[in-house]
Amino acid sequence: MNEPPKDDTRAPGVQIVDAPTARVHDPSDLLGLVLSAVGVLAVLVAVVSAQGTTAGVAQDVRGFSWLLRRVLVFPVAVLEGLVTLIAPVAVLAELAVRRNGRQLLQVGAAGLVALALCVATTAALTAFGSAELLHGLSVSRDGRWVLSVPASVAALAGVLTAAGPRARRRTVLWSWNLLWFSLGVVLVTGQVSLSGAAVALLLGRVAGLGVRFVSGVRSERAYGAALVAGIRRAGFDPARLVRVGDADEHRMYDLTTAAGQGLRVVVLDGDRQVVGALSRLWRSVRLRGIEGRSLVSLRQAVERTALLAYAARAAGVRTPQPLGIAEAQDSMLVIEALTGAVPLRLVDDAQLSDELLHAIWGQLRSAHDAGIAHRALTSDTILVELGAGEPVVWLVGWDSGDVASTELARRMDLTQLVALLAVRVGAARALESAAAVLPRQDLAAIGPLLQSVVLPQRTRDEMRAHPGLLAQLRSALVERLPGTDVEPEQVTRFGVRTVLTVVLPVVAVVVILTSINVDEIGTALTSSDWRWSAVAFGLGLATYVGAGLTFAAFAPVKVSLRSATLVHAVGAFVSLAAPAGVGSAALNLRLLTRRGVSTSLAVATVALVQVSQFIVTIALLLLLSLVSGSNDTSLFAPGPGALVAIGVVALALAAALLFPGVRRWAVRTSMPTVRQTWPRLVDVLGHPGRVALAILGNVMLTMGYVLAFDASLAAFGQHRGIVEVAVIYLVGNAAGAAIPTPGGIGTIEVTLIGGLTAAGMNPGVAASAVVLFRLLTFWLPIPLGWLAMRHMRRTGEL
Numbered sequence: 001m002n003e004p005p006k007d008d009t010r011a012p013g014v015q016i017v018d019a020p021t022a023r024v025h026d027p028s029d030l031l032g033l034v035l036s037a038v039g040v041l042a043v044l045v046a047v048v049s050a051q052g053t054t055a056g057v058a059q060d061v062r063g064f065s066w067l068l069r070r071v072l073v074f075p076v077a078v079l080e081g082l083v084t085l086i087a088p089v090a091v092l093a094e095l096a097v098r099r100n101g102r103q104l105l106q107v108g109a110a111g112l113v114a115l116a117l118c119v120a121t122t123a124a125l126t127a128f129g130s131a132e133l134l135h136g137l138s139v140s141r142d143g144r145w146v147l148s149v150p151a152s153v154a155a156l157a158g159v160l161t162a163a164g165p166r167a168r169r170r171t172v173l174w175s176w177n178l179l180w181f182s183l184g185v186v187l188v189t190g191q192v193s194l195s196g197a198a199v200a201l202l203l204g205r206v207a208g209l210g211v212r213f214v215s216g217v218r219s220e221r222a223y224g225a226a227l228v229a230g231i232r233r234a235g236f237d238p239a240r241l242v243r244v245g246d247a248d249e250h251r252m253y254d255l256t257t258a259a260g261q262g263l264r265v266v267v268l269d270g271d272r273q274v275v276g277a278l279s280r281l282w283r284s285v286r287l288r289g290i291e292g293r294s295l296v297s298l299r300q301a302v303e304r305t306a307l308l309a310y311a312a313r314a315a316g317v318r319t320p321q322p323l324g325i326a327e328a329q330d331s332m333l334v335i336e337a338l339t340g341a342v343p344l345r346l347v348d349d350a351q352l353s354d355e356l357l358h359a360i361w362g363q364l365r366s367a368h369d370a371g372i373a374h375r376a377l378t379s380d381t382i383l384v385e386l387g388a389g390e391p392v393v394w395l396v397g398w399d400s401g402d403v404a405s406t407e408l409a410r411r412m413d414l415t416q417l418v419a420l421l422a423v424r425v426g427a428a429r430a431l432e433s434a435a436a437v438l439p440r441q442d443l444a445a446i447g448p449l450l451q452s453v454v455l456p457q458r459t460r461d462e463m464r465a466h467p468g469l470l471a472q473l474r475s476a477l478v479e480r481l482p483g484t485d486v487e488p489e490q491v492t493r494f495g496v497r498t499v500l501t502v503v504l505p506v507v508a509v510v511v512i513l514t515s516i517n518v519d520e521i522g523t524a525l526t527s528s529d530w531r532w533s534a535v536a537f538g539l540g541l542a543t544y545v546g547a548g549l550t551f552a553a554f555a556p557v558k559v560s561l562r563s564a565t566l567v568h569a570v571g572a573f574v575s576l577a578a579p580a581g582v583g584s585a586a587l588n589l590r591l592l593t594r595r596g597v598s599t600s601l602a603v604a605t606v607a608l609v610q611v612s613q614f615i616v617t618i619a620l621l622l623l624l625s626l627v628s629g630s631n632d633t634s635l636f637a638p639g640p641g642a643l644v645a646i647g648v649v650a651l652a653l654a655a656a657l658l659f660p661g662v663r664r665w666a667v668r669t670s671m672p673t674v675r676q677t678w679p680r681l682v683d684v685l686g687h688p689g690r691v692a693l694a695i696l697g698n699v700m701l702t703m704g705y706v707l708a709f710d711a712s713l714a715a716f717g718q719h720r721g722i723v724e725v726a727v728i729y730l731v732g733n734a735a736g737a738a739i740p741t742p743g744g745i746g747t748i749e750v751t752l753i754g755g756l757t758a759a760g761m762n763p764g765v766a767a768s769a770v771v772l773f774r775l776l777t778f779w780l781p782i783p784l785g786w787l788a789m790r791h792m793r794r795t796g797e798l
Contacts, residue, residue: 017242018253020223023216026271033209039202040121047136047195087175088159094171095163103218106211107162114158114207118151118200125149137196148196149203153183157204162211221251221269222328230328231255231265234335241265254338262338264320270298270330301399302332308372308398315370317363318394341383341394344424352425356384356391357433363393364417365437373405374398377416378458379424408491414442415449416456418473423462427472431480440481447477448489528772532715539708540777541784544568546700551588553693554608557595563797566788567591572778573785585610591797609694616698621726705729705777709752712773716765728755749774 088111095104125134126147138145156179163172183201186192222230231238240256251267306322313319320336327333344360360382367374374381374395381397402409414434422430435443450470452460463469474486548564555564571584585606592602706722709729713720732751733744749770756766 014228014238015240016224016228017240018223019243021219021221024219024221024271025213025216028271029209029213029217033206033213036202036205036209040199040206043195043198043202044133048130048132087171087178088156090171091159091163091169091175094169102215103163106215107159109215110158110162110208110211111155113211114154114204115151117203117207118149118154121199121203122147122149122151137193137199139191139193139196148192150192150197150200153179153192153197153200154204154207157201158207158211159204161205161208164217219271220330221271222267222331222333226328227253227267227331227333230326230331230333231335233328234324234326234333236261236263236324236335255335263323264336264338266334266336268298268302268332268334270332298330298332299327302334305399306334308401308403311370311372311403312367312395312398312401315372316366317370317372318392319396319398320394339383339385339394341385341392343380344382344384344420345379347384347386349424351386353391354433354436356386356393357421357425357430358436359391359393360417360421361434361437363395364413367395368410368413371404373402373409374400374413374416375402375405375409376400376456377413377420378456379420379462380458382420411442411445411449412454412491414438414446415454416459418446419450419455419463419470420459422469422473423459423466427469427476431473431476435480443477444481444484447474447484447486449491450474450477450486451488451491454491528715528768529717530715532711533772533776536708536711536715536773537776537780539704539711540781543701543704543708543777544572544781546697546702546704547584549697549700550609550612550694551697553690553697554605554612555592556597556601556605557592559591559595563591563792566792567797569781569785569788570792571785572781573789575778594797612694613698613701616695617702617730620699620702621723621730702730705733708777709773712776713756713769715772716769718761718765718769720759724759728752728759731755 092104092107095107125137129137134147135145137147137149139148140146156175160172160175160179163169165172183192183197187194187197228238228241231241236255237258238255239258240254242254244252244254250272251269253265253267255263255265257263302325306325309319309322313321320339322334322336324335325333326335347356364374364377374397376397376399377395378397381395383394383396385392385394418430418434421433425433431443434446450473452463452470455463478484478486544565545561547568548561548566551568552559552561552564567587568584571587574584574587588606588609589602592605597605706726706729710720710722710725713725729752732748732755752770752773753763753766756769757763
């Protein structure tokens with residue numbers, strides 16, 4: 001490996017082997033850009049949602065702004081000249097005097113980008129903005145409203161942002177102060193709107209930060225003389241400083257002092273602190289049992305790391321002792337005692353003896369006995385010294401650790417360590433080494449946490465070369481400790497599914513409320529035929545009887561129709577928190593297990609119920625298409641274009657199945673359900689009476705909702721073919737089940753309204769009918785479901 005070029009000129013008397021980074025892409029600039037863009041959207045939303053408040057403020061300002069404009073004509077003109085001309089010229093002149101040509105170009109580019117961005121935003125608002133939005137961004141001039149998003153403010157904000165922190169440029173400091181003061185004056189005099197000025201200012205920040213991040217900024221990290229000065233402030237006199245390791249996390253140097261002492265210097269740079277802090281904060285927020293943390297400064301992060309290191313050493317854990325801490329420019333230096341250890345990832349597999357594995361577990365157990373959790377164990381944070389005697393293990397990288405940690409955090413440590421060892425020595429040997437050191441209860445506690453979300457990113461990357469390793473660990477754990485619970489424990493507060501269940505309903509509701517006339521819907525609902533509404537409500541309740549009939553027919557133990565119906569009524573209440581179709585299945589499963597049915601048999605029964613519902617629904621659609629009297633109302637009387645489309649889809653599916661990968665995916669997806677349901681289906685087919693009851697229940701369930709939807713349409717004088725109504729409803733319900741929102745809220749409404757509109761119905765009437773249908777079949781039964789749940793809990797059935 002070639003050494004980086006030497007650089008001795010910046011620190012006379014000290015030999016430095018380093019490769020300084022001249023420019024960096026600071027993640028804090030990217031973060032600021034994102035926050036500024038979000039701020040623009042927030043201002044626009046606030047303008048529309050708080051229209052009354054902003055209108056009142058504007059009215060108050062207009063009451064006396066004319067007088068202020070007359071009194072402050074000259075001062076305002078002077079301020080405008082200073083802000084738009086003198087301030088940017090002063091900033092550019094300072095950069096030119098300092099011969100900072102690159103930043104001079106950055107500042108000019110940022111001003112032009114901000115100006116273009118403001119002009120484009122103004123044009124977009126004028127073309128697509130609503131009347132309320134345009135009014136909130138406008139000011140009154142000579143009796144008429146004028147859109148006011150001052151481009152000069154955006155350009156100056158872009159220039160000052162690209163020029164860098166105000167603490168390092170005197171002209172930038174005074175220009176920001178002048179900008180704020182002049183904004184206050186023009187706001188009070190009513191020359192710009194508050195919201196328009198905020199949008200312009202944020203657009204300027206977006207442009208300035210974007211230019212800074214794309215082109216990079218001059219590095220403020222400590223190198224050369226600054227680095228040596230920091231080491232001397234920590235109390236050491238360097239003679240030689242050599243860069244070692246990679247630059248993934250922190251810079252590291254081997255330090256040789258004038259007295260010949262060998263030390264390690266760990267350098268933490270401020271521009272890297274943003275990403276690391278956000279990553280740790282994200283894991284703290286997402287994972288349960290992890291201490292929540294606010295964003296801290298670089299100094300606070302280093303002080304915390306030193307605290308953890310001292311606490312670990314006091315607990316008997318072998319970790320390098322911090323000998324000194326110092327600050328140098330935008331970096332923090334930690335001086336440590338030098339060890340001869342190497343990261344575990346650099347140790348050959350042949351050298352991973354049982355003694356070494358036991359020593360690793362012993363170090364972690366010493367930390368846990370003192371209540372300390374590491375939280376980021378990887379093959380880089382475990383250092384190993386291999387000599388003639390026993391192996392020596394060091395634990396480093398305590399910046400994510402906790403003192404007085406939770407039990408869950410310590411269990412996560414155990415899971416991380418067994419996973420990273422399994423990558424190197426296999427699942428069985430990794431568990432064997434853990435069992436030799438850990439108590440039985442600690443080993444058993446690993447099982448529920450064998451999930452990829454618990455593992456650090458480096459370990460997950462290493463495990464990609466060993467697919468199925470977590471499953472092997474679970475199997476090996478059960479084999480060693482029969483009866484151990486390895487069912488995954490809920491360790492995340494939220495995931496992608498949870499975000500979808502929150503975001504999608506909100507987006508759907510916003511789309512509905514902004515795309516339809518709510519007043520017209522309210523009027524339509526009050527004028528709808530209440531008799532058809534009563535019919536739709538009754539048919540919705542009948543679906544619970546139908547679902548209960550199917551469930552009672554397929555149940556392997558005796559379940560009364562009353563209990564089966566009540567449990568599906570409870571599903572109406574549970575659907576508020578569970579995706580469509582999931583709540584009822586979970587309740588059916590619980591009812592069977594409470595009655596002594598084994599879990600595997602209960603799962604097979606619930607799967608059979610769901611498969612039967614699908615088959616009966618398809619059969620009903622085919623039957624309705626055959627008996628419907630008019631081709632005009634039947635969607636199963638396709639024209640030539642539809643036949644061509646159906647043929648293309650069929651050929652595409654057939655062609656896809658020619659590929660082995662697609663066939664394996666289809667088999668992998670379908671076979672678990674077939675294996676679950678087939679034995680139970682064979683058993684049920686031996687009782688024709690039960691099969692007939694199940695079919696009757698499924699017909700009641702499907703047709704109950706279809707007829708309730710048809711009755712909701714009839715309440716508004718809309719009469720459609722039964723097949724058309726069935727297809728529109730079933731497609732909407734399938735969308736609600738496919739997208740995991742609670743009760744299908746949002747997705748079902750949007751799909752049903754879209755289907756009715758595509759079928760030629762007026763959008764307002766379609767929205768009214770769908771709202772009525774969902775009110776009668778989803779929202780009104782919820783209190784009944786709550787009462788049913790209380791009753792079944794009181795009787796012990798749930």
